[in-house]
Every structure is written in structure tokens, then in C-alpha cells.
Amino acid sequence: MAQQPVFAPWDDPTQTPLITFQNVTKRFGDFVAIDDLTQHIYEREFFALLGPSGCGKTTMMRMLGGFETPSEGKISISGRDMNKVPPNKRAVNMMFQSYALFPHLSIYENIAFGLRRTDMDKDAIDARVAEMLKLTRLEKFARRKPHQISGGQRQRVALARSLAKAPKLLLLDEPLGALDKKLRQDTQFELMDIQEKTGTTFVIVTHDQEEAMTVASRVAVMDEGRIIQVATPDAIYEAPNSTYVADFIGDVNIIEGKATRKGDKTHIAWAEGQPDIIGSTTRDFSEGQTCHFAIRPEKVAISPDKPDAPNALHGKILDIAYLGNISTYHVELPTGHIIKAQTANTRRLARRSLTWEDDVWVSFTDTAGVLLDR
Amino acid sequence: MRRAALIAVPYFWLLALFLVPFLIVMKISLSDGALAIPPYTPQLDIAEGWNGLKTFLSELDFENFVFLTTDDLYWKAYLSSFKIALISTSLALLIGYPIAYSMARAAPEWRPTLLMLIILPFWTSFLIRVYAWMGILANEGLLNQFLLWTGIISEPLTILNTNTAVYIGIVYTYLPFMILPIYSALEKMDDSLLEAAEDLGCSRTSAFWLVTIPLSKTGIIAGCFLVFIPTLGEFVIPSLLGGSQTLMIGKVLWEEFFNNRDWPVASAVAIILLLILIIPIILFQRNEQKQREMEG
Numbered sequence: 001m002a003q004q005p006v007f008a009p010w011d012d013p014t015q016t017p018l019i020t021f022q023n024v025t026k027r028f029g030d031f032v033a034i035d036d037l038t039q040h041i042y043e044r045e046f047f048a049l050l051g052p053s054g055c056g057k058t059t060m061m062r063m064l065g066g067f068e069t070p071s072e073g074k075i076s077i078s079g080r081d082m083n084k085v086p087p088n089k090r091a092v093n094m095m096f097q098s099y100a101l102f103p104h105l106s107i108y109e110n111i112a113f114g115l116r117r118t119d120m121d122k123d124a125i126d127a128r129v130a131e132m133l134k135l136t137r138l139e140k141f142a143r144r145k146p147h148q149i150s151g152g153q154r155q156r157v158a159l160a161r162s163l164a165k166a167p168k169l170l171l172l173d174e175p176l177g178a179l180d181k182k183l184r185q186d187t188q189f190e191l192m193d194i195q196e197k198t199g200t201t202f203v204i205v206t207h208d209q210e211e212a213m214t215v216a217s218r219v220a221v222m223d224e225g226r227i228i229q230v231a232t233p234d235a236i237y238e239a240p241n242s243t244y245v246a247d248f249i250g251d252v253n254i255i256e257g258k259a260t261r262k263g264d265k266t267h268i269a270w271a272e273g274q275p276d277i278i279g280s281t282t283r284d285f286s287e288g289q290t291c292h293f294a295i296r297p298e299k300v301a302i303s304p305d306k307p308d309a310p311n312a313l314h315g316k317i318l319d320i321a322y323l324g325n326i327s328t329y330h331v332e333l334p335t336g337h338i339i340k341a342q343t344a345n346t347r348r349l350a351r352r353s354l355t356w357e358d359d360v361w362v363s364f365t366d367t368a369g370v371l372l373d374r
Numbered sequence: 375m376r377r378a379a380l381i382a383v384p385y386f387w388l389l390a391l392f393l394v395p396f397l398i399v400m401k402i403s404l405s406d407g408a409l410a411i412p413p414y415t416p417q418l419d420i421a422e423g424w425n426g427l428k429t430f431l432s433e434l435d436f437e438n439f440v441f442l443t444t445d446d447l448y449w450k451a452y453l454s455s456f457k458i459a460l461i462s463t464s465l466a467l468l469i470g471y472p473i474a475y476s477m478a479r480a481a482p483e484w485r486p487t488l489l490m491l492i493i494l495p496f497w498t499s500f501l502i503r504v505y506a507w508m509g510i511l512a513n514e515g516l517l518n519q520f521l522l523w524t525g526i527i528s529e530p531l532t533i534l535n536t537n538t539a540v541y542i543g544i545v546y547t548y549l550p551f552m553i554l555p556i557y558s559a560l561e562k563m564d565d566s567l568l569e570a571a572e573d574l575g576c577s578r579t580s581a582f583w584l585v586t587i588p589l590s591k592t593g594i595i596a597g598c599f600l601v602f603i604p605t606l607g608e609f610v611i612p613s614l615l616g617g618s619q620t621l622m623i624g625k626v627l628w629e630e631f632f633n634n635r636d637w638p639v640a641s642a643v644a645i646i647l648l649l650i651l652i653i654p655i656i657l658f659q660r661n662e663q664k665q666r667e668m669e670g
Contacts, residue, residue: 065569065573066573067569086572087569087572087573088572088573088574088575088576088577092573093573093574094569094570094573096566096569096570097566098564098566100564100566100567100569100570102567102570102571102585103589104588104589104591113571113574113584114574114575117574117575117576117580118575161574162573165574165575
């Protein structure tokens with residue numbers, strides 16, 4: 001079987017990045033929005049900036065759009081220093097969170113707005129707008145005004161308008177925030193589809209981790225003006241570099257303890273009278289160093305009898321959350337720690353024998369969790 | 375039933391305060407002048423019943439309106455009022471738009487104060503403010519004294535009792551009516567629209583013409599009508615600040631009523647003025663409705 005070429009320009013030292021942030025700092029008065037940030041983004045990437053509000057992700061995007069200039073450092077796009085280039089002179093377009101559609105113009109004129117600012121002739125503009133309307137399936141609405149169409153349609157107009165000038169880089173500021181969940185999921189796939197078709201580099205800002213994981217080729221998790229980790233969605237999820245990232249992305253159990261190396265395994269002493277947790281890591285921990293053991297709930301099994309597993313802990317069921325496709329059990333250990341364990345409800349009519357106050361065992365393998373030093 | 379009662383209130387208001395006075399003026403305009411109190415005839419005598427009404431109606435005619443066409447004073451006054459209203463409205467727009475724009479761009483915590491400053495002059499009597507302008511614009515007034523002191527002029531300028539003084543007075547008085555609707559249109563505008571325009575290749579200036587102006591259009595139209603309509607019939611400002619050559623229909627109306635005591639002709643002048651004003655008023659209403667639809 002031939003190997004599919006993997007899209008990973010960030011691992012290829014011969015690739016030159018499209019966007020470079022070089023020691024960029026942005027201050028608003030005393031407030032540091034972006035703190036000495038250095039980052040590369042490559043062509044054709046779908047790059048997601050993820051973080052809580054106020055983490056600097058929007059500032060980073062607005063600097064790419066030219067709406068803010070860095071206080072220090074340099075941003076370059078295709079090798080060109082962008083610090084003094086105004087928004088209207090950049091091959092960058094932005095899809096605004098509020099969509100920012102011009103209310104006095106029809107859908108057609110909204111999409112044609114950017115093209116009319118170039119020296120493109122009328123027929124070429126017509127053809128390009130028609131192409132955009134087709135891409136976003138808006139042909140029927142071309143003559144309407146923005147207030148005469150639905151939220152989902154408006155969102156597609158905003159996308160069509162920002163793509164019309166075929167920018168090198170498209171910025172998406174919380175593009176799907178105003179849509180309901182079902183429509184949002186459909187639109188996510190549509191976005192990925194359009195990104196692939198047009199070959200444009202996308203940078204998306206979002207606070208929705210599921211959205212970032214779905215659409216992005218790489219996710220940057222941000223906090224207080226810094227990027228904490230940049231990696232592919234699966235690496236961010238399975239190999240977070242800190243408890244902040246582990247906790248921000250998805251659900252996680254974190255247990256603090258002291259690490260001791262024993263052969264190729266690491267033993268974590270985490271509570272008096274409890275067996276050590278056995279884990280494996282490539283990181284170096286000195287003898288007795290404080291570490292955090294992070295494990296995702298779906299990697300924790302739950303059973304009424306003691307299973308044969310490297311790690312098995314005894315506890316009592318405190319809470320059960322039935323979510324349809326999965327159930328999450330909150331198990332309280334004698335030490336007071338609460339471990340979340342998830343099981344998939346693969347059978348419709350299975351007898352769920354576990355109930356509140358039951359004595360159970362939670363177990364996991366010695367490679368299921370990660371060891372973090374911070 | 376409740377709905378009917380609710381609608382009845384504004385309709386009653388309109389009937390009592392607009393339609394009834396209008397019909398009275400209309401009736402006077404169709405009457406003849408007389409040396410009597412009130413100075414016109416015929417009077418309706420209800421005691422004479424049906425026949426009285428018939429003779430009353432038979433004595434009404436349109437000769438006052440015909441008279442208006444024979445003397446060129448009237449149509450010249452209408453035309454001159456129209457010209458003065460048009461120029462004043464343009465001046466108020468040119469001055470008012472930048473003020474409204476900078477108010478809407480000011481920091482949000484400053485806006486209520488700025489708004490207050492625009493409305494503040496209304497706290498003083500309009501008449502007193504116009505008199506104050508007489509003190510400023512007179513030959514020995516503050517403006518001339520200041521200009522003489524700075525040495526820009528050596529002879530005092532004659533401003534009072536000219537059309538210039540009338541323009542100054544009108545623009546000053548009606549400026550808030552221009553500023554407020556434009557401000558309210560601009561203040562509602564989403565800043566990201568300007569960013570989007572720039573993002574799509576507009577310079578700051580072209581973004582202003584392509585986005586800001588069209589989006590404040592309803593405010594501009596509303597402001598223009600709010601200045602134009604009352605200016606057309608303005609009487610106080612031209613009679614206090616204007617000279618003998620300042621011809622405005624409001625002044626003619628006043629003179630017909632109180633100097634000539636010719637109520638029927640004065641009423642005919644008023645009726646024509648109202649008919650002229652109906653067109654801009656309807657256009658104004660339509661603009662307001664369009665704006666509501668846009669927002670709805």
C-alpha cells in the first residue's frame with residue numbers, strides 16, 4: 001500500500017513559512033496582549049488560534065490583517081515586512097466575527113466590493129462573483145440585501161466576500177460563533193472543503209476547542225499573550241505539553257505525585273497507602289521530582305471486579321452522566337481524588353449494572369496517560 | 375374595541391389640532407375682507423338653518439387665490455423663501471455633518487456630554503438667542519469690534535439686516551436638527567464595517583464615501599427636511615435679522631395678517647405654503663419608513 005503524503009510543512013526544514021512572527025510584542029497601555037511571540041505559519045495551512053477570551057488570539061489575527069501594529073518585533077508575510085503596510089495594501093482578507101456585511105448593498109455587490117477596488121474589468125468581476133456565489137451556494141440570493149437572508153446565509157456571504165479577491169491568507173475571526181450547533185458542524189466541513197479547493201492559507205480564531213480540532217491542520221493553544229503549544233490536533237490531545245493544554249482541550253484527570261524511574265517505566269507516588277501509578281514517558285524526571293499524571297477519561301476503564309491491569313484503583317461511584325453515546329462515571333477514591341471514567345454505550349439494550357454508591361475498580365494501561373512537569 | 379380606542383387618541387389629536395384649524399383657515403381664504411370683527415365675511419349663522427348654510431356657501435369663492443397670481447410679490451416671496459431654505463439647509467449640512475461625525479467618533483464616555491452641549495441652547499428662549507445675534511452682528515456689535523481690534527478690517531462690516539444675517543440666524547437655530555439625526559445614524563454604525571471596507575482594498579477616504587455616507591443617508595435626509603421645512607415658513611429670523619430686501623413668505627404672511635389686516639389673502643398665502651410643504655413632508659415620512667424597514 002502506497003503511503004499517503006502527509007501534509008506537514010512545519011516538519012520540513014526546506015519549507016519557507018508564509019507568515020513569520022518574530023519576537024512580536026503588543027501592548028495596549030500597560031496591558032501586554034502579545035508577549036514576545038515567535039511563530040511560523042506555512043502555506044496551505046489551516047492554522048487555529050485557540051484560547052480563552054483575552055488570551056491575545058484576536059490581537060494576533062488583527063495584526064495579520066493590519067488593524068494593529070506590533071509594539072515590538074516583526075511580522076512578515078511571504079518574506080515581506082508588514083509592519084508599515086495598511087490593511088488595504090495586503091493580500092490578506094478577513095472574515096469578521098460580526099460578518100460586517102454592508103447593509104446598503106446587495107449580496108452580489110457585497111461580494112463584488114473588493115473586486116471593484118481593483119482594476120479588474122466588469123465582465124471579469126461578474127464571472128468571479130458568480131464563481132463565489134456558486135462556491136457558497138448563494139446564487140438564488142444575489143439580489144437580496146443582508147437583512148433579507150438567514151444567519152447561516154450571511155455567514156456564507158461573508159466567506160464569499162473575503163475569498164473573492166483570492167487572498168494569500170484568509171483570517172477568520174470566530175466565524176461560526178453565531179450559528180447553532182448543527183449548522184456549525186456542517187459549516188466546519190464546508191470550510192475545510194473550501195480551504196482545500198482554493199488552496200488558501202486559513203488562520204482561524206476560536207474559543208471552541210472542538211471547532212479548532214475539527215478544521216485545523218495545526219492548533220496553537222494560547223494563554224496570556226503566549227502560545228503554550230502548537231501541534232496537530234491529535235498531538236495536542238494525546239501529547240499535551242502542560243496541564244494547561246491538557247485541561248483546556250477536552251476532559252482530563254490530573255493527579256499530582258512524585259516520579260521515580262524504574263527500568264523503562266516511571267512510578268508515581270501520589271498518595272499514602274495507594275499503589276504507585278505506573279506510566280511511561282520520554283521526558284526526564286529527576287528522582288522524586290513533582291509531576292502531574294494526566295489521563296483522558298475514555299482511557300480509564302471501569303469494572304465491578306478487580307481487573308488485571310498495570311494500574312487499578314478502588315473507589316465508589318459518585319455520579320453518572322449519561323450522554324447517549326457515552327457515559328461518564330465519577331469515581332471517588334478513598335484519598336478523596338475523583339477519577340472520571342468513560343465508557344462507550346455500544347449496545348442499545350445492555351444492562352447497565354453499575355449504579356451510584358457501587359464499589360468499583362478504575363483501571364488503565366501504563367501507556368494511557370502522560371507525565372507532565374508543569 | 376380597545377384597539378379602536380387606542381387609534382382614536384392620535385386621530386382625535388390630529389382632528390382637533392390640525393384638521394379643524396386647517397378648515398377654519400381654508401374657509402377664511404375663501405371669504406372676502408370686511409371692516410368688521412373678525413375682518414372677513416360671510417359668517418356662518420347657524421340660527422338660519424339650511425338656507426343660511428346655502429347662502430353662506432354660495433358666498434365663498436377662490437378670488438383670493440386668483441389675486442395671489444396677479445401680484446408678483448407673492449410668487450417672488452415663495453421663490454426667495456425656497457432659495458433661502460435650500461441654501462440654509464446645504465450650509466447646515468456642511469457644518470452639521472462634520473460635527474455629528476466627530477461626536478459619533480468621540481470616546482463613548484464623552485458622547486452624552488457632547489449631545490448635551492448640542493441640546494443646551496434649547497434651554498434659552500429662541501427669541502432671546504436671535505436678539506443676541508443682533509447684538510453680535512450689528513455695526514457696533516461684538517463681531518465687528520473683534521475684527522476691528524484684530525486689524526483684519528478697518529471699516530465695520532454691514533451684516534445685520536442683510537441676507538447673510540438671515541443665513542447665520544437660520545443655520546445657527548436649526549443646526550441641532552441637522553446634527554441629531556445624522557449623529558444617531560452614525561452612532562449606530564458598526565466600526566467593523568469600515569475595517570471590512572479597508573480590508574477589501576478601500577483607502578480611509580473611499581471607505582468614508584462608500585460606507586459611512588450611504589449608511590448615514592437616512593440621517594442626512596431626515597436632517598435636511600427638519601431644517602428645510604421650518605425654514606421655508608420662517609418668520610422671526612428674517613424679520614429680526616433680515617433687511618427690507620429680505621423677501622420671505624413668512625414675513626409676507628405676517629404683514630398681510632397684521633399690517634394689512636387682510637385675513638382672507640393671508641389665509642390663501644398660508645394654504646399655498648402648506649400645499650408646497652406637503653411634498654417634502656411626504657418625502658420625509660417615506661424616508662423614515664424606509665429606515666424603519668432597514669432596521670426591522
